[in-house]
Every structure is written in C-alpha cells, then in structure tokens.
Amino acid sequence: MSAGPAVQHDAAPARAAEPHRTDRARRRAGRTDRVREALRRALPALGLYAAARLSGMxxxxxxxWSIGKHPRTLLGHLWDGIWYAGIARDGYGTILPSPTTRGVIFNDLAFFPLYPGLVRAVATVLPFTVVTAGLLVAWASAGAAAWGVYAVGERLHGRRVGTLLVLLWGLLPHAIVQTMAYTESLMTALAAWALYAAITGRRLWSGVLALLAGLSRPNAIAVAAAVCCAAALTLWRDDRSRRDWRVWTGAAIAPVGWAGYVVWAGFHSGGGPLGYFEVQRLWGSRFDFGRDAFRFIRHLIVARDYMAYxxxxxxLAVALVALVYLTLDRPPAALLVYVLVLTVIAVGGSSYFASKPRFLLPAFPLLLPAALAMAKARPRTIAVTTGALAGLSFFYGTYLLAVARVPM
Incomplete structure (x- = not known):
C-alpha cells in the first residue's frame, strides 16, 4: 500500500528537473549553432588566409631548398624558436652568456610559459618531435587568430571588411612569423577573441582570455589593459553593471596571467618580485622611451646596414600613420587602448630593432583603416593591391628566414 505514494513522491522531482535539463540542452544546441554559423561566415576569409600563408611558405x-637549408628548421628552430623548444623539452633553467655582446646574459626566464607548455603537451600526447609540435601549435594558433581577426572586423564593419582585414594581416611583410614556432600567433588569437568578447559584452570571457594571453608574451599586458578599460567604461556608463559580478571578475582576473608569471620569474631568478625586468635588461631589452630606436634610426641614415633594419x-612609420587613422575612426576604446599599448612597447623598447615589426604583429586593429578603404575600392584595385602585398610579403618573408642574419 505504501509503495505507490512513495513512487509518486520520488517521480515529482524527476519530472520537475526534466524541463531544466531540456532548457540546458537547448541552450547548448543554440550555442553550437551560433558557433557553426559564425564559422560558416568566416570560411571565405580563412580560405584566403590559408592560401596566402601556404603560398608564402x-x-x-x-x-x-635551393640554397641547402631545410624549411622545417627555418620555421621551427630559428632564433627564439630554439629557446621555446628548449623550454618545452627541458623546462626552465638555461642561462648562457652572449657569445658576441659583452655583458649580455641569455636567461630562458625571459620567455613566457603558455606556448612552450602547449608544445610540450602536444609532443607528449602525439608522436611528434618538439620542433614539429611547435609548428603545429603555431599553425593552429594562426588559424584561430585569423578567425578572431575576422570576427572583430565583421562585428565592427561587416563581412567584407572582416575578410579584407584577415587578408591584410596574412599579407604583412613579416607575416611569415605567423607560421613560425613563435608566440605571436598564439597571442593574437587570444587577444582577438578577448577583444571580441569585450566589444560584445562578454565580460567574464574577455577576462579569462586576457589572463591566458598574459601567459603568452611580455607585451600581452596590452590585452589586460584593453579588457580593464572596457570594464571601466561599462561601469561608468551603466549603473546596473556595478551589480554584475562578471564585469568585476573579468577585470580583476585579466592581468593575473601576466603579473603572475612576472612575479614568479622574478623570484625564480633570485631578483624578487621585479626580478623579471632585470632578466630582460641582461638580455639587452629595456624600456627607454624610444631613445635607442632614435639612435639606431640615425645610424641607418648615416651608415649602411641590413635591409631588415x-x-x-x-x-614602424606605416604603423604610426595607421594609428592616427584608426584613432580618427573612433574605434571601441578597448581596441584603441590595445594598439596604443602595443605601439608604445614596440617603439619605446631598446635593442633588437629588427624585431620591432614582429612585436606589432598582434596589433591587427591598425589594419582596419586600410581594410575599410579597400572595401570601398573597385575589384581591380583590390586585386592589384593584394598582388603587390603578396609579392612583398613572400619576398620579404623568404629574405628574413633564408637570407638575413639579424635576430627577428
């Protein structure tokens, strides 16, 4: 007699919980459909990007091959790629004096951990060497970055501008770096999606992505600055947002990745919480407000040096002009803060002058004015411009890897 009511009593919560499970399933399905639709819209841009980079490689x-060098070595084990491979294989701990410059000490703590950590994970799970794993991570990051760049461009100005923005990014003179075992593509991917999350109101996601970006490169502090700026403007303009925990949490966690590694590396180097900057100084890198850059430009005027310089x-000159045009277009504050911080770091940092364009590689919003201008041009003009940019990018990328003997 008592079994019936007990069964009915137990079944009631199950029936009540079923609509909640159905709602969650619908939301998941809706998110999946939105991602698929976004990817479908981005496919033409991603196809053009892949064609550009495959042609360049x-x-x-x-x-x-014609000069007896192996492309895999040039892409995966050159300059900083050697250091990343070493960290992925053996962890941190390599310190070497410079063989050419007195007083310069190379310490692998200068390199942030996210990229070598991903390389180590891929090399552990898959039957690949560290160099091959590094290229796989870089190429996957480049694809994710291209999609993120498209998403930002489409959100601001539509599909045509988004597609041209990706194409321009893939045809930069130094775009070959995007497919090297370097960290620029990984940072750009995380930065682009963090910026997209910020301008679409996904405050928590923007903070999480900024945190991860901060673990990829020293100049990724620009992503945290952009996310915090977007959160501050939201709090200022909308009183209701002050009661939204996601806005506060996103802004709070955005700089944690960058600051956490800087503090950890500082203590690990024996220099205390700011010891990381001493590691960078011993590498020959410091922020001097552009004095070293100015002296080097003066040297280039009165003497001869490598074409890369x-x-x-x-x-750098084109980037500064593009920054002026971008500012006049009044983009979202997050994008402007992001490129301003990247530009200041690139121009104001000392030494490694040939690497400054690489430091600006994640600053894709600088290409927005050019993408807008191309979107209004005739098809013939677009074709001629694209062909000229492709020729320059393929020639200069080949020169950087196979001919030039300067750090990049």
Whole structure:
C-alpha cells in the first residue's frame, strides 16, 4: 500500500528537473549553432588566409631548398624558436652568456610559459618531435587568430571588411612569423577573441582570455589593459553593471596571467618580485622611451646596414600613420587602448630593432583603416593591391628566414 505514494513522491522531482535539463540542452544546441554559423561566415576569409600563408611558405621553402637549408628548421628552430623548444623539452633553467655582446646574459626566464607548455603537451600526447609540435601549435594558433581577426572586423564593419582585414594581416611583410614556432600567433588569437568578447559584452570571457594571453608574451599586458578599460567604461556608463559580478571578475582576473608569471620569474631568478625586468635588461631589452630606436634610426641614415633594419623603419612609420587613422575612426576604446599599448612597447623598447615589426604583429586593429578603404575600392584595385602585398610579403618573408642574419 505504501509503495505507490512513495513512487509518486520520488517521480515529482524527476519530472520537475526534466524541463531544466531540456532548457540546458537547448541552450547548448543554440550555442553550437551560433558557433557553426559564425564559422560558416568566416570560411571565405580563412580560405584566403590559408592560401596566402601556404603560398608564402612555399616560396620560402623553394628558396631554402635551393640554397641547402631545410624549411622545417627555418620555421621551427630559428632564433627564439630554439629557446621555446628548449623550454618545452627541458623546462626552465638555461642561462648562457652572449657569445658576441659583452655583458649580455641569455636567461630562458625571459620567455613566457603558455606556448612552450602547449608544445610540450602536444609532443607528449602525439608522436611528434618538439620542433614539429611547435609548428603545429603555431599553425593552429594562426588559424584561430585569423578567425578572431575576422570576427572583430565583421562585428565592427561587416563581412567584407572582416575578410579584407584577415587578408591584410596574412599579407604583412613579416607575416611569415605567423607560421613560425613563435608566440605571436598564439597571442593574437587570444587577444582577438578577448577583444571580441569585450566589444560584445562578454565580460567574464574577455577576462579569462586576457589572463591566458598574459601567459603568452611580455607585451600581452596590452590585452589586460584593453579588457580593464572596457570594464571601466561599462561601469561608468551603466549603473546596473556595478551589480554584475562578471564585469568585476573579468577585470580583476585579466592581468593575473601576466603579473603572475612576472612575479614568479622574478623570484625564480633570485631578483624578487621585479626580478623579471632585470632578466630582460641582461638580455639587452629595456624600456627607454624610444631613445635607442632614435639612435639606431640615425645610424641607418648615416651608415649602411641590413635591409631588415630599413624595412623595420618603414613598417614602424606605416604603423604610426595607421594609428592616427584608426584613432580618427573612433574605434571601441578597448581596441584603441590595445594598439596604443602595443605601439608604445614596440617603439619605446631598446635593442633588437629588427624585431620591432614582429612585436606589432598582434596589433591587427591598425589594419582596419586600410581594410575599410579597400572595401570601398573597385575589384581591380583590390586585386592589384593584394598582388603587390603578396609579392612583398613572400619576398620579404623568404629574405628574413633564408637570407638575413639579424635576430627577428
């Protein structure tokens, strides 16, 4: 007699919980559908990007083979790529004096941990060497970055501008770095999606992505600055947002990745919480408000040097002009803060002058004015411009990897 009511009593919560499970399933399905639709819209841009980068790597590989060099080595185990491979294989702890410059000490603590950590994970799970794993992570990051760049461009100005923005980013003179075992593509991917989350009101996601970006590169502090700026403007403009825990949490966690590694590396180096900056100084890198850059430009005017240095001057000049145009277009504050911080770090940092264009590689919003101008141009103008940019990008990328003997 008592079994019936007990069964009915137990079934009631199950029936009440079923609509909640159904609602969650619907929300998950809705999110999946939105992601698929976003990817479908981005596919033409991603296809153009893949074609541009594959063409650039093919030109570089053909030249490398013709002079007896291996393309895989040039892409995956050159300059900083050697250090990242070492960290992925053996962890931190390598300290070497510079063989050419007195007083310079190379310490692998200068390199942030996210990229080598991902490389180590891939090399552990899959039957690949560390160098191959590094290239796989870089290429996957480049694809994610291209999608994020498109998403930002589409959100602000529509699909045509988004597609052209991705194409321009993939045809930069130094775009070959996007497919090297370097961290720029990983940072750009996290930065682009963090900015997209910020301008679409996803405050918690923007903070999480900024935290991860902060673990990728020293100049990724720009992402945290952009996310915190967006949160501050939201709190100022909307009184209701002050009661939203996601706004506060997103802003609070945004700089944690960058600051956490800087403090950890500082203590690990024996220099206390700010010891990381001493590690950078011993590498020859410090922030001097552009004095070293100015002296080097003066040297280039009165003397001869590698073409990479002159190209770096040209790219910096174009970037500064693009920054002015971007500011006049009045983009979202998060994008403007992001590129301002990146530009200040790139121009104001000392030494490694040929690397300054690489430091600006994640600053894709600087290309928005050019993408807007191309979107209004005739198809023939777009084709001629794209062809010229492709020729420059393929030639200069090949020169950087297979010919130039300067750090990049």
């Amino acid at each position: 093919t030109v570089m590989a053909a030249w490398a 002159y190209m770096a001057v040209a790219i």
